Amino acid sequence: MLKSLAKYADIGLLIGRIIVGIIFLLFGWRELAGGQPAWARLGHAMSSLGIHLFPPVWGLVAALSEFCGGILLILGFFFRVAALFITITMLVAAIWSFRSHPHDFNLFSRPLEMLAINIVFLFVGPGKYSFDRG
Numbered sequence: 001m002l003k004s005l006a007k008y009a010d011i012g013l014l015i016g017r018i019i020v021g022i023i024f025l026l027f028g029w030r031e032l033a034g035g036q037p038a039w040a041r042l043g044h045a046m047s048s049l050g051i052h053l054f055p056p057v058w059g060l061v062a063a064l065s066e067f068c069g070g071i072l073l074i075l076g077f078f079f080r081v082a083a084l085f086i087t088i089t090m091l092v093a094a095i096w097s098f099r100s101h102p103h104d105f106n107l108f109s110r111p112l113e114m115l116a117i118n119i120v121f122l123f124v125g126p127g128k129y130s131f132d133r134g
Helices: 002-033 035-049 055-075 079-100 105-124
Strands: none
Touching: 002 035, 002 055, 002 105, 035 055, 035 079, 055 079, 079 105
16 A cells, blocks of 8 residues: 555655745745844854854855745755755754754754755655656
């Protein structure tokens, strides 16, 4: 029975793309709408990689990656590019969260989960129901 679900893999990818895309769209919009103070706060995550210059710029790039990437994930358009930008953003977020709170799994598990999902998206692609079509 479960083996027969494989023929619906493209439907599963579509549902996953929509859900994950909406999550990133909403988080990205919240960061974009927060303006420069939110961008600076978000951009400080780059300090975990030893980059201390221009936190508002890095924060804006992260917010745009999440917001625009979320839209592109939903549409399946420039899908792998969007997944790559989100993967990099989530990698930085996971490293920053882990280094800031190494004993609080709840704080770094979300970016780690989203990192894993977007790595899968990079390898698998958007599926049949997308503008990119595979």
